[in-house]
Amino acid sequence: MASITYDGRSFMLDGRRIWLVSGSVQYTQVPSEQWADRIHAAKLAGLNTIETTVIWSRHESRAGQFDFTGDADLRRFVELVGKAGLYCVLSVGPFVDGGLDMGGLPAWLREVEGIDYRTANQPFLEASSRFLTAVAEQVRDLQVTAPGAGGPIVLLQKEFGWTCGQDDLAAGYLGELGRYLREAGLHVPVLNNNNLWQELEGEIDTWTGGDELLAVLRQLGQVTPDAPKMVLHLPTRGVGSWGHSAEPASPALLQRRIAECLAGGGQFNLAPFHGGTNFGFTGGRLSDAVGDYTTGTSDLGAPLGEAGGPGASFQAVRRICTFASSFSRVFANLDPTFRPVVADPDAIPEAPSTRSKTAPAISVVHAQGSQGGVAFVFGPAPAPGASEGAGGTTRLLLPDGSAVPVDLGTQAVAWCLFDVHLGGRHRLDACTLNAFASVGSMFICYGAAGTSGYLSVNGSPLEVEVPKGKKPSIVIHEGLTVVVCNEEQIDTCFVSGETCYVGAAGLKGDGSPVLPSGSKQCLAIRAGGEAEQATGPTRAAARATRKPLGPWTAAATTEYIDGSSPRFAAIDGPKDLTSLGSPYGYGWYRLTIKSAGAKKHKLAMPEGGDRVHLYNTGEPVGVFGFGPGAEEGVTLPLKKGPQQVVALAENLGRFSNGCVLGEGKGLYGHLWETVALKTGKMTIEQGAPLEMLSVRKPLWEVRTGDVTHPDRATWSFTHRRKSPVIVQFGAMPMRAAILLNDEPIGYADASGPRQLLLDSEVLARGKNVVQLALLHEHHPDAEAHHAAALEAIGAGTVFLEGANALTEKAEWAFAKWEPPPPSAFASLAKSAKASGLPTWYRTTFAARSESPLFLDLTGLTKGQVYVNGRHVGRYFVATAGGESVPPQTTVLLPAPWLRSGSDENELMIFDEHGGTPMKCSLIQDGSAAPFTAS
Numbered sequence: 001m002a003s004i005t006y007d008g009r010s011f012m013l014d015g016r017r018i019w020l021v022s023g024s025v026q027y028t029q030v031p032s033e034q035w036a037d038r039i040h041a042a043k044l045a046g047l048n049t050i051e052t053t054v055i056w057s058r059h060e061s062r063a064g065q066f067d068f069t070g071d072a073d074l075r076r077f078v079e080l081v082g083k084a085g086l087y088c089v090l091s092v093g094p095f096v097d098g099g100l101d102m103g104g105l106p107a108w109l110r111e112v113e114g115i116d117y118r119t120a121n122q123p124f125l126e127a128s129s130r131f132l133t134a135v136a137e138q139v140r141d142l143q144v145t146a147p148g149a150g151g152p153i154v155l156l157q158k159e160f161g162w163t164c165g166q167d168d169l170a171a172g173y174l175g176e177l178g179r180y181l182r183e184a185g186l187h188v189p190v191l192n193n194n195n196l197w198q199e200l201e202g203e204i205d206t207w208t209g210g211d212e213l214l215a216v217l218r219q220l221g222q223v224t225p226d227a228p229k230m231v232l233h234l235p236t237r238g239v240g241s242w243g244h245s246a247e248p249a250s251p252a253l254l255q256r257r258i259a260e261c262l263a264g265g266g267q268f269n270l271a272p273f274h275g276g277t278n279f280g281f282t283g284g285r286l287s288d289a290v291g292d293y294t295t296g297t298s299d300l301g302a303p304l305g306e307a308g309g310p311g312a313s314f315q316a317v318r319r320i321c322t323f324a325s326s327f328s329r330v331f332a333n334l335d336p337t338f339r340p341v342v343a344d345p346d347a348i349p350e351a352p353s354t355r356s357k358t359a360p361a362i363s364v365v366h367a368q369g370s371q372g373g374v375a376f377v378f379g380p381a382p383a384p385g386a387s388e389g390a391g392g393t394t395r396l397l398l399p400d401g402s403a404v405p406v407d408l409g410t411q412a413v414a415w416c417l418f419d420v421h422l423g424g425r426h427r428l429d430a431c432t433l434n435a436f437a438s439v440g441s442m443f444i445c446y447g448a449a450g451t452s453g454y455l456s457v458n459g460s461p462l463e464v465e466v467p468k469g470k471k472p473s474i475v476i477h478e479g480l481t482v483v484v485c486n487e488e489q490i491d492t493c494f495v496s497g498e499t500c501y502v503g504a505a506g507l508k509g510d511g512s513p514v515l516p517s518g519s520k521q522c523l524a525i526r527a528g529g530e531a532e533q534a535t536g537p538t539r540a541a542a543r544a545t546r547k548p549l550g551p552w553t554a555a556a557t558t559e560y561i562d563g564s565s566p567r568f569a570a571i572d573g574p575k576d577l578t579s580l581g582s583p584y585g586y587g588w589y590r591l592t593i594k595s596a597g598a599k600k601h602k603l604a605m606p607e608g609g610d611r612v613h614l615y616n617t618g619e620p621v622g623v624f625g626f627g628p629g630a631e632e633g634v635t636l637p638l639k640k641g642p643q644q645v646v647a648l649a650e651n652l653g654r655f656s657n658g659c660v661l662g663e664g665k666g667l668y669g670h671l672w673e674t675v676a677l678k679t680g681k682m683t684i685e686q687g688a689p690l691e692m693l694s695v696r697k698p699l700w701e702v703r704t705g706d707v708t709h710p711d712r713a714t715w716s717f718t719h720r721r722k723s724p725v726i727v728q729f730g731a732m733p734m735r736a737a738i739l740l741n742d743e744p745i746g747y748a749d750a751s752g753p754r755q756l757l758l759d760s761e762v763l764a765r766g767k768n769v770v771q772l773a774l775l776h777e778h779h780p781d782a783e784a785h786h787a788a789a790l791e792a793i794g795a796g797t798v799f800l801e802g803a804n805a806l807t808e809k810a811e812w813a814f815a816k817w818e819p820p821p822p823s824a825f826a827s828l829a830k831s832a833k834a835s836g837l838p839t840w841y842r843t844t845f846a847a848r849s850e851s852p853l854f855l856d857l858t859g860l861t862k863g864q865v866y867v868n869g870r871h872v873g874r875y876f877v878a879t880a881g882g883e884s885v886p887p888q889t890t891v892l893l894p895a896p897w898l899r900s901g902s903d904e905n906e907l908m909i910f911d912e913h914g915g916t917p918m919k920c921s922l923i924q925d926g927s928a929a930p931f932t933a934s
Contacts, residue, residue, distance in 0.1 A: 001145060001146070001147045001148075001150070002014050002144050002145055002150055003145060004144055004145060004154055004188055004189060006189060006204070006227060006228050007226060007227075007228070008221065008225050008226055008227065008228065008336040009228065009265075009332060009333060009334060009335075009336055009369075010228050010267070010331075010332035010333075011154065011155075011189070011228055013144060013154070017329070017332035017333060018087070018154075018328070018332060019048075019267060019324070019325070019328035019329075019331045019332040020048065020049045020087060020089070020154075020155075020230070020267040020268075020269075021046060021047050021048050021049060021267070021268070021321050021324045021325040021328070022047060022048075022049035022050065022051050022087075022089060022267070022268065022269035022270065023042050023045070023047045023049075023050065023051065023269065023270040023271075023272070023273025023274070023303070023321075024050075024051045024052065024053070024269060024270065024271045024272040024273055024274070024275075025038050025039065025042060025050050025051075025052055025272070025273055025274045025276075026052060026053055026055075026098070026272065026274075026275060026276055026298075027052050027071075027074065027077040028053075028055045028058045028071070028072065028276075028282075029275060029276030029277055029278065029279065029282075029298055030274070030276040030277075031071060031894045031895075031896040031897065032070060032071045032073060032076070032077075032896075033895075033896035034308060034894075034895070034896060034930070035076070035077050035080050036080050036083075036084075036509075036933050036934075037308055037930055037931060037932045037933055038274050038276075038304070038308060038930075039080055039081055039084045039086065039933075040084065040509055040931060040932070040933035041274070041304050041308060041930070041931035042086070042273055042274070042304070043084055043085070043086060044318070044494065044506055044507060044931055045273070045303065045304070045314065045317055045318045045321055045322075046317075046318050046319075046320075046321030046322030046323070046324065046325050046326075047086070047270075047273065047321055047325065048086055048087060048325045048328070049086055049087040049088065049089060049154075049269070050081045050086050050087070050088055050089070051088075051089040051090075051091060051157075051232075051269045051271070052077060052078075052081075052088065052089075052090065052091070053091040053093070053096050053098060053104070054074060054090065054091065054092050054093055054096075054135050055093075055096065055098075055100065055104045055282075056093050056094050056096075056104050056105055056106055056131050057100070057101065057102065057104055057105060057106040057107065057282075058072050058104075058282075059072055059074070059131070059134070059135070060106055060131060060134070061106060061108075062108060063106075063108050063127075064130075066134045068134075068138050074135070074138050074139065075138045075139060075142065078090070078139055078142050078151060078152060078153060079142065079151070081152050082142070082151050082152035086152060087144075087152050087153075087154045088142075088151075088152040088153045088154065089153075089154065089155045089156075089157060089191070089232075089269065090139065090153050090155070090156050090157070091156075091157040091158075091160070092132060092135055092156055092157070092158055092181070092186075093128075093131075093132075093158070093159065093160070094128040094131060094132070094159070094177070095117070095118050095159055095160055095661075096160050097160045097161060097656055097657045098160075098656065099239045099278070099283065099284055099286065099294040099298065099656050100278070100282055100283065100284045100294075100656050101281065101282055101283065101284040101285075101584070101653050101654050101656065102284065102654045102655070102656070102661055102662055103160070103284065103655070103656045103657055103661060104656075105117065105661065105662070107578050107583035107584065107654075107662075108578075108583065109124070109127060109662065110576075110578050110583075110662045111578065111579065112124075112127065115127075117661045117662060118159070118162065118173065118661070118698065119169060119172075119173050119697070119698055120169055120172030120173040120176070125173070125176055128177065128180065129176075129180045132177070132180045132181060132184055133180070133184045135184075136181070136184030136185055136186050137184075139151070139153060139186075140184070140185045140186065143186065143187065143188050144188065145187055145188055153188060154188055154189075155188055155189055155190070155191055156181060156186055156188055156189070156190045156191065157190070157191045157192070157193065157206075157232060158174070158177050158178065158181065158190055158191075158192065159174060159177060159192065159194075160193065161193060161194065161195070161208060161657070161700070162174060162192070162194050162197070162198055162698070163194055163195055163197040163198075163700045163701045164197065164198070164693075164697065164698035164699055164700060164701075164702060165197055165198075165693075165701075165702060165703030165704055165706070166693055166697060166698065166703075166704050167198070167704070169697060169698055170198040170200070171200075174192070174198060174200055175200060178190060178200060178202070178203065189203075189204055190202070190203045190204070191203065191204050191206050191230070191232055192204070192205060192206065193206045193207065193208045193232040193233055195207055195208055195209070196220070196223060197701070199224075204224075204227045204228070204230070205220065205223070205224050205227065206230045206231065206232035206233075207220060207229075207230070207231045207232065207233075207266075208231070208232060208233035209231070209233070209234075209235070210231075210234055210235050210257045211346070212260075212346045213231060213234075213257055213260040213261045213264060213266070214260045214261075214263055214264045214344070214345055214346070214365060215344065215346070216231075216264070217229045217231070217260075217261065217264030217265060217266040218264055218339055220266075221264075221265065221336050221339075225336065228267060229264065229265055229266040229267070229336075230266055230267045230268065230269070231261050231266055231267075231268040231269065232268075232269050232271075233269065233271040234257065234258070234261065234268045234269060234270055234271060235271055236254055236270050236271065236272060236273070236301065236302050236303055236313065236317075237249065237299075237300055237301030237302055238300070238301070239286060239294055239300075240294065240295035240297065240298075240300040240887055240888065241286055241292040241293055241294055241295060242292075242293050242295060242627055242628070242876045242885060242888075243291075243292075243627055243628045243876075243885055243886065244292070244886065244887065245886045245887050246300045246301065246886070246887035247300070247301060247384070247385075248301075248384060248385030249301040249311065249312040249313050249385070249387075250313075250382055250383075250384060250385055250386055250387070251312055251313035251315070251316035251317070251387055252316060252382040252386060252387060252388050252389040252410070252411060252412045253381055253382045253384075253386070253412065254303075254313050254316060254317060255313075255316040255317065255319065255320050255411060255412065255413060256345075256378065256381060256382070256389070256411075256412040256413045258270075258317070258320050258321070258324075259320060259376050259378070259413040259415065260345060260346075260376075260378075262320075262324055262331060262367075262374070262376070262415075263345075263365040263367055263374070263376040264367075265331070265334045265336055265367060267331075270303065270317065270321075272298070272299070272302050273302065273303055273304055273317075274299065274302055274303070274304035274305075274308070275297075275298030275299040275302050275306070276298055276299065276306065277296065277297055277298060277299075277306060277872070277873060277892060277894070278294060278295070278296055278297070278298050278873055278874075279871065279872065279873050280584070280871040280872075280873055281584035281585050281651070281653070281871075281873075281874070282873075283295065283296065283653045283873070283874060284653040284654055284655060284656030285610070285652065285653045285654055285655045285656060285751075286655075286656060286657070286751075287655055287656075287657050287658025287659075287660075287749070287750065287751035288750060288751070289750050289751065290626060290732075290750070290751060290752050290754045291610075291625075291626025291627050291754075293610070293626075293627065293652045293653050294653060294656065295874075295876075295887065295888045296872075296873040296874050296875060296888060296891060297888055297892070299311070300887065300888075301313070303317045303318075304931075305928055306892050306928075307852035307854075307892055307925070307928040307929070307930055308852075308928075308929075308930025308931060308932075309852070309927065309928040309929050309930050309931065310931075312387065315491040316411075318491075319434070319436065319446075319490060319491075320415075322436055322437055322495075323415065323434070323435055323436055323437070326435075326436070326437040326438055326439075326495075327372075327374075327417070327420065327435060327438065329371050330369065330371045330372045330373070330374065330417070330420055331374075332371075333369040333370045333371040334367050334368065334369035334373075335368060335369045335370070338367065338368055338369070340366060342363060342364065342365045342366075343363040343364075344363065345363045345365065345378035345381075346381070347363075348360070348361045348362075348363055348378065348379070348380045348381065349361060349380055350380055350381050350382075350383060360379050360380045360390045360391070360392040361379075361380060361392075362377060362378065362379060362392055362394045363377075363378040364376070364377050364378070364394070364396065365378065368418070368419075371420065371421065372417060372418060372419045372420035372421070372428075373417070373418045373419055373420075374415055374416065374417055374418070375396060375415070375416045375418065376413060376414075376415050377394060377396075377406050377408065377413065377414040377415070377416065378412070378413050379391065379392045379408045379411075379412045379413065380392075380412065381412060382412050388410040388411070388412075389408060389410060389411045389412030389413070390408075390412065391407075391408050391409060391410060391411075391448075392407075392408045393405060393406065393407045393408070394406055396416065396432065398430060404430065404432045404454040405432065405451075405452060405454070406432050407447060407448050407451040408448075409447060409448030409451070409487055410448065410487060411434075411487075414434055414447075415434055415435065416430065416431055416432050416433075416434075416435075417430070417431045417435045418430050418431075422438050422441075422443055422480065423438065423440060423441065424440075424441055424479075425458070425479070426441065426443075426457060426458065426478065426479065426480045427457065427458055428443065428455070428456070428457055429456035429457065429458070429459060430454065430455065430456045431443075431445055431453070431454070431455045431456075432447075432453050432454045432455075433445040433446060433447040433453035433455070433464075433466070433484065434446050434447060434490075436485070436490060436493065437495045437500075439495055439497070439498050439500070439527075440498040440527045441479065441480055441481055441527045441528075442480070442481040442482075442483060442498065442500060442525070442526075442527050443480055443481070443482050443483070444483045444485065444490075444493065444495070444500055445482070445483070445484060445485070446466070446484070446485040446486060446487060446489065446490035446493075447466040447484075447486065447487070448466060448486065448487060449466055449467065449468045449469075449486035449487065449488070450465070450466060450468055450486075451465070451466050452464070452465055452466070453465075453466060453484065455477070455482065457477055457478040457480050457482075458478045460477065460478050462475065462477045462482070464482070464484050466484055466485075466486050467484065467485075467486055467489075468486065470488070470489065470503065471489075471502075471523070472484060472485045472486075472489050472493075472502050472523070472525070473485075474525060474529050474531060475529075476528075476529050481525070481526075481527050481528060481529050483500055483502075483525055485502065489502055489503075492504055492505065492516070492522070494506060494507050494513065496511035496512070496513075497511060498526060498527055499511075499524055499525065499526050500524075500525040500526075501513045501522050501523065501524055501525075501534060502522060502523045502525065503515075503516075503519065503521075503522035503523050504516075504522045504536075505517075505519075505538075505539045506539070506931050508536075508537075508932070508933065508934065509933035509934055512536050513534055513535075513536040514536055514537055514538070514539060515535070515536050515537065515538045515539070516538065516539055517538055517539050517540060517541040517542060517926070518538070518541070519538060520535065521533040521534060521535050522534055522536070539926075539929055540850060540851050540926035540929040541926045542926050542927040543926050543927070544923050544924065544925040544926065544927065545849075545923070545924045546856070546921050546922070546923050546924075547845075547921060547922045547923075547924070548921050549843050549845060549907070549917070549920050549921055549922060550830070550843055550918070551827065551828070551830075551843065552827075552828040552841050552842065552843045552917050552918070553825035553826060553827055553828055553841070553842045553843070554825060554826060554827075554828040554832070554839055554840065554841050554842075555820040555824040555825045555826070555839070555840040555841075555842070556835075556837065556839055556840075557837065557838045557839065557840070558618065558837075560588050560646065560648075560815060560838075561615045561618050561646055561648075561837060561838070562615075562617065562618035562644065562646070563590045563592075563644035563646050563813075565588075565815055567815040567816070568588070568590050568813040568814065568815045569813060569814060569815070570811070570812065570813050571812045571813060571814045572812065573812055574607070574667050574668050574669050574670055574807070574812070575666070575667075575668060575814070576664045576665060576666055576668040577649060577651055577665045577666035578665065580666070580814050580816075581816065582651075582666075582816055582817065583651075584651060585650070585651060585817055585864075586648060586649060586650050586651070586817035587648075587649050587666055587814060587815070587816060587817055588646065588647070588648055588649075588814065588815040588816070588817060589646065589647040589649060589666070589667050589812065589813070589814055590644055590645075590646050590647075590812070590813040590814070590815070591644070591645045591646070591647070591807050591810040591811070591812060592642060592643075592644050592645075592810055592811040592813075593638065593642070593643060593644075593645055593806065593807065593809075593810045594641065594642045594809070595638040595639060595640055595641060595642075595643065596640065597640045598637075598638065598639050598640050599637075599638055600635050600636070600637045600638075601635065601636045601637075601638060601673045601804075601806055602633060602635050602673060602674060603624075603633060603634050603635070603636050603671045603672060603673060603674070603806065604632065604633055604671070604672050604674045604726055604728075604755065604800060604802070605624045605625070605632075605634075605667075605669075605671055605672075605755075606669060606672065606726045606755040606756070606757040606802075607664070607667075607668050607669020607670070607757060608624060608625075608649070608664075608666065608667045608668065608669060608671075609625060609626070609651075609663070609664065609665055609666070610625050610626055610627075610650055610651060610652040610653070610665060611623055611624065611625035611626065611627065611630050611649075611650045611652060612624040612625055612647050612648070612649045612650070612666075612667065613647065613648040613649075613650075613838070613912065614634055614636060614645065614646075614647055615645070615646045615647075615648075615837075616636060616637065616638070616643065616644075616645050616646075617639075617643055617644065620836055620837065620880075621634060621635075621636055621637070621645075622634035622635070622636075623880070625650075626652070626754075627652070627876075628876075628879050628883060628885045629862075629879030629880055629881065629883070629885075632728060632754070632755070633674070636671075636806070645810075647667055648817070648838060648912070649665070649666040649667055650912075651665035651666065652874075655751065658700070658749070658751050659696065659698075659699055659700060659747065659749065659751075660751065660752070660753075667807075669757065670805040670806070670807045670808055671805075671806050671807045672724070672726065672802040672803075672804070672805055672806065673802070673803050673804040673805075673806050674726060674800040674801060674802060674803060675800065675801050675803050676798075676799075676800060676801075677717055677719075677725060677799040677800055677801040678717065679715045679716065679717040679799045680715070680716065680717075681794070682713055682714065682715055682790075682793070682794035682797065683714045683715075683716075684711050684712065684713065684714065684790060685711075685712050685714040685771065686710050686711065686712070687708075687710060687712045687739075687742070687771065687773060688710070689707035689708050689709070689710055689773075689776075690707060690708045690737050690744065690773055691704075691705065691706065691707050692706050692707065692708065692735070692737065692775050693706070694744075695737045695744045695746075695747055696746075696747040699735075699747070702735075702775070706775065706776065707775075707776060708736070708737055708773035708774060708775055708776065709773065709774050709775070709776050709786050711774075711786065711787075711790065712739075712771040712772060712773045712774075713736075713771060713772040713774075713790050713793050713794060713797075714769060714770070714771045715769070715770045715771075715797070715799065716767060716768070716769050716770075717767075717768055717770075717799065718766060718767055718768070719763055719764075719765075719766070719768055719801075720765055720766065721760070721801070722760045723760055723801055723802050723803060724757050724758055724759050724760055724763075724801075724802040725757075725758040725763060725768075725799060725800070725801055725802065726755055726756070726757055726758070726799070726800040726801075726802055727755065727756040727758065727770065727797065727798075727799055727800075728754065728755050728797065728798040728799075728800065729748065729752075729753065729754060729755070729756070729793070729796065729797050730792070730793065730795065730796015730797055730798075731792050731793070731796050732748050732749055732750050732752075732793065733750070733788070733789040733792050733793070734749075734774045734775060734777060734785075734786070734789040735747070735748070735749045735774070735775045735777075736748045736749070736772040736773060736774045736775065736793075737772070737773045737775075738756065738770070738771075738772060739769075739770070739771040739772075739773060740758065740762060740763075740768065740769070740770055740771075741764055741768060741769055742769070742771075745762070748772065757802075758770075770799075772793060774786060774789060774790070819840065819866065819908065819910070820840055822842075824840075825840070825842050828841070828917075830918060832916055832918065833916060834859075834861075834913065834914050834915050834916050835914030836880065836913055836914050837913070837914045838910070838911070838912050838913070838914060839910075839911055839914040840908065840909070840910050840911075841908070841909045841910075841911065841917045842906065842907070842908045842909075843906075843907050843917070844903065844904055844905060844906055844907070845903070845905050845907060845922060846901075846902065846903040846905065847898040847899060847900055847901070847902065847905050848900070848901055849924045850929070851924040851925055851926045851928070851929055852892060852895065852924070852925050852928045852929060852930070853892075853893045853895070853898065853922055853923070853924055854890040854891065854892055854893065854922070854923040854925055854928075855890060855891045855892075855893055855907070855920065855921075855922060855923075856889065856890050856920060856921045856922070856923055857875050857877045857889060857890065857891065857920060858877075858889075858919040858920060858921070859915055859916045859917060859918060859919035859920060860875065860877060860878070860909065860911050860915040860916075860917060860920065861876075861877065861878045861879065861880060861911055861912060861913040861914075861915040862874075862875065862876040862877070862878070862879075862885075862911070862912045862913065863875060863909060863910040863911040863912050864909070864910045865891050865893075865907075865908075865909055866906075866907070866908040866909070866910075867893050867894075867897050867898065867905065867906065867907055867908075868897055868898065868899065868905055868906050869906070870897050872891055872892075872893065872894070872897075873891065875888065875891055876888075877889055878915065879913075880912075880913040890923065893907075893922075
């Protein structure tokens with residue numbers, strides 16, 4: 001039975017130091033048939049570890065019914081990681097964030113009496129204990145410490161970003177989770193990524209973030225000197241959300257951040273390396289702003305694209321990750337106490353968006369240990385979206401007084417090895433080119449084409465020129481085969497055993513080369529300098545072909561929209577979708593309203609979400625809610641007499657993070673006819689500072705003793721009716737306690753609440769005072785920042801009176817949203833226009849190409865995509881009025897879900913606004929072709 005231990009340098013497996021170069025691959029977001037390929041791609045990128053996250057909602061979608069089969073076969077995924085020769089870091093939750101609905105928590109928890117999430121709450125802890133025990137039963141014997149052969153799991157991570165500063169609460173929650181893991185038989189070291197907000201005995205503190213990593217890791221080493229330093233969540237891209245343009249990838253910046261981590265003696269996990277797809281309704285809501293919801297693809301900017309092919313940052317990541325894993329012995333033995341004074345790499349002015357003739361500033365950070373050292377040469381951080389660094393050259397002064405040149409080329413960082421034993425009798429004294437790999441008696445390095453490099457082996461110096469063109473330079477020096485590549489060549493360099501292939505596009509699982517499209521051979525270099533041509537299969541051509549779809553059939557939703565469907569069943573008033581058996585997706589509400597006369601009613605929906613389409617007598621009225629094309633208020637025209645108003649309510653995803661998990665969805669409150677309430681202008685009044693954790697707990701990045709500013713945003717009004725008041729907040733630039741008549745009643749931040757219903761029972765008869773007390777925050781100019789926040793809040797806050805609960809006396813009914821049977825579809829004319837009403841569409845297509853297949857959604861608006869009966873996920877490309885909605889315009893159709901070679905692949909689409917599918921097409925994209933192991 002193996003043992004895993006650690007100290008301030010690294011982890012140790014049976015006393016042998018290991019260095020983790022990790023990336024996240026989420027098995028629940030990739031079809032199981034493709035798991036081995038994604039793991040293989042990670043290995044090609046130089047990773048030696050896979051981090052994967054256990055999603056509670058995927059494995060226990062119904063209370064007490066666990067599923068670890070098929071695409072949820074956690075055990076098989078971990079076994080595949082081990083089979084590939086990689087380590088595994090297993091993140092077990094229970095809360096995991098990841099941009100997922102409820103941060104991965106199952107929706108049925110909302111129905112558990114007395115539950116509160118992510119805290120020392122007995123119902124939540126009991127449910128978490130059962131889940132963690134079920135997970136342990138799947139993987140207990142796959143730990144490296146397990147008796148017998150063991151498995152690849154070297155570390156566990158529990159929870160995610162628990163950054164509340166109340167120690168007792170942390171001990172009662174995080175401490176209990178740790179106890180559950182140990183009692184379930186999971187004994188490898190446990191990581192937390194609480195960014196030092198909570199340190200628990202027996203756990204290793206790690207970091208989440210990508211900024212100022214050298215400084216962060218030095219500080220982490222000071223605080224936890226007896227544990228290895230690790231950035232457990234080094235972000236590779238931002239999280240995509242509907243209505244917001246995707247952040248441009250910056251490969252050079254990501255590579256530079258990884259280098260900062262290594263220079264600080266830190267191991268890392270790229271999150272994600274490959275994110276995959278948010279299948280079905282799994283995407284969640286982000287807490288950064290009101291109405292931000294994650295996109296269907298989880299791979300906007302990740303190193304490995306959604307289809308499994310190289311993303312924009314793949315090669316930049318592969319260069320430095322291959323170096324880090326190949327020279328892991330050097331990094332695992334770095335001296336953690338060696339922290340020389342250096343020019344801060346993050347203080348270098350940002351590079352211009354285009355390469356400048358002015359020499360950029362340079363910072364050199366030296367790390368050394370018993371197995372050698374590395375000097376990282378940092379240029380300016382690239383501008384956002386820049387694919388290359390600003391370049392730059394400098395000279396390093398060696399211990400013997402000699403000066404050697406270093407050229408950054410197109411990178412924002414270079415790295416130089418010193419005093420490293422390469423194997424056999426070869427000692428690398430110095431190398432000013434970027435080290436890539438070392439195998440046997442071969443050393444591979446690279447630099448900018450046409451520049452000079454300096455190496456010294458066994459005390460014998462060697463000056464080399466980096467070659468131009470496609471052929472690397474091969475030099476035998478002191479019996480060592482030195483392969484020198486330029487930047488273009490190194491991206492075609494793959495090492496298999498003791499052979500180096502240059503001119504390849506990858507490797508198969510057996511180590512044989514894969515050639516770029518159009519190539520017939522690549523160069524195979526072996527120890528001793530022998531080089532010969534090698535052949536192999538080729539990658540798909542990097543071109544995209546488009547194929548139209550059709551003929552189409554359509555199924556209208558008329559009987560739901562006009563309320564005549566027999567599937568409607570009576571309910572006793574407003575109810576949340578989850579309580580109605582629809583925890584995800586949509587639901588149909590029917591409201592039978594008797595109107596005393598014809599009138600247009602201006603309505604508010606303070607208790608509903610996320611988006612609610614209203615229809616009156618079968619005609620669209622408007623969309624309540626968040627996001628493009630939706631409004632906070634809708635005007636509903638009613639005729640005299642009884643009539644049916646239908647609402648299609650959509651759960652677009654619950655919060656994946658923040659302080660308000662498990663919020664209600666659908667119509668869980670009444671629609672209110674409103675009138676303006678006179679409050680006068682906002683004033684600034686003084687109030688006693690409030691301790692924020694007395695208002696709500698846990699709160700993230702809030703410590704015991706953190707209080708509100710005495711200046712409060714204040715509104716006063718007189719209210720004598722038995723009607724509620726609805727407060728509509730605008731921007732909330734700072735976190736705040738909400739007070740009514742000097743009593744705390746709620747909490748607000750950037751995520752909301754957007755609307756707050758103050759029931760007549762909590763209002764005083766007469767004068768009422770509503771206040772926002774903003775939390776003191778660290779800011780260079782705190783008072784000015786606070787004053788600006790108050791001004792913004794005052795400008796955006798509106799008070800309304802709920803004059804009439806329009807739906808209070810209505811007869812309520814509900815019907816589940818579900819795909820129609822095949823018999824409901826009828827032929828759709830090619831000339832068909834958008835109907836403006838929810839419509840299902842269906843067609844069939846052939847799948848005869850090995851290239852990834854994407855559905856182009858041109859002509860549609862917002863809805864769902866199904867292929868061969870499986871729910872691919874959401875799309876949102878346009879509003880009902882045709883306004884474009886970024887960032888995602890296509891949907892990947894997973895290859896394992898297709899019937900290859902068959903003409904009978906069924907595509908079914910639900911479009912909320914009846915957009916026409918006539919311009920939809922299939923795109924076969926060879927540039928996105930996946931790396932495959934077989």
